[in-house]
Amino acid sequence: MNDPLAPLLDLPGVAAAVEAARDAVAEVHRHPANRRGWPTTAAEASVRAARASAVLDGGAAEIPSDGSVSDPLLAGSLRVAEAIGPLLSTWQKAPLQALARLHVLAAADLVDSSALGRPSAAGPRLEMLASLIAGGSSVPAPVLVAVVHGELLSLAPFGPVSGLIARAAARLTMIGTGLDTKGLAVPEVAYLRRSAEYRSTLEGFSAGTPDGVTAWLLFSCSALEAGASEARSIADSVGQ
Secondary structure (H helix, E strand, O other): OOOOOHHHHHOOOHHHHHHHHHHHHHHHHOOHHHHOOHHHHHHHHHHHHHHHHHHHOOOOOOOOOOOOOOOHHHHHHHHHHHHHHHHHHHHHHOHHHHHHHHHHHHOOOOOOHHHOOOOOOOOHHHHHHHHHHHHHOOOOHHHHHHHHHHHHHHHOOOHHHHHHHHHHHHHHHHHHOOOOOOOOOOHHHHHHHOHHHHHHHHHHHHHOOHHHHHHHHHHHHHHHHHHHHHHHHHHHHHHO
16 A cells, blocks of 8 residues: 655655654664753653743743643643643554543533533544554654644644644654654754744645645754754753
8 A cells, every 4th residue: 555645755854854863763763862861851851841832832831849830721731741641652653642642631621521622523534544643654753743733733623732743743743753752852942932933834745745844844854853952951950
């Protein structure tokens, strides 16, 4: 069976960007602080990712010193971050089920309980994405990460928390594909720092033009590189 994502590797600059992203993430896994102390650096990466993801959608950035988070987007983002590990096996086998669970966690303080776990647009496109996640494509991990992320942002099937869920799904894909098995990279910080580019390249991806899709893939790969740099700064601080 033909891989529907395979042609993406032929887009200008994508193959090189994929290799650069892979190399950057692999390098940070070799950092001395990540050889044995990676649970500490991964925990910090998870919190940074959750905060950046919340801010991108208008949520609060700071976690109060007493740990009581009142902002619903930040609270949801933190709950989602905690669920990444436990949801990994479900994500790889039954992605739609995992997305439903992410919705429950992300939107618990924002929508009526009867709407939780139910995407507003569970059509063929979402089902096709699920099949790709569950083994329907063999493209390099950075490409699949970009497609999962871009498709869920474009479809926005989970209302006000679609962004949180799209970025969590990208993170699950990073880990599940073996690109970043320990969850060290923090591309979410790059998305936030380059938020205007994040949104403009998403528009191009959503339009489906070759140039638009290329720009999104290149942006996603560069964000993975930047996320590896963020991971290196975390590891450096732990190792001091």
